[in-house]
Amino acid sequence: MFFCTKCGLCCRNIDKIPELAEFHKGDGVCIHLSDDNLCDIYSIRPDICNVEKMFELNYKAMMSKEEYEKMNMEGCRVLQGK
């Protein structure tokens, strides 16, 4: 199961995500990230920010849910420098 620690790092490094180009001011930090590391548009966040939805839309045909969650958590670990 995918486990998010709410570190907020994915939302502070969006500069390489074309779908979120309009969500930051050139510094890679999303304008919708609140001071407590939460998304202030969570219920209407873009698909690219929604792990579950991205699996259904783009990855389901390629890999298992377990592999997908592992891949996502690996991405979190890279961002966290672990």
Ligand code: SF4
């Ligand atoms: S980098 Fe990973 S653990 Fe941190 S907030 Fe984003 S999804 Fe959650």
Ligand code: SF4
């Ligand atoms: S829209 Fe929300 S979930 Fe997406 S990068 Fe911004 S703060 Fe994070």
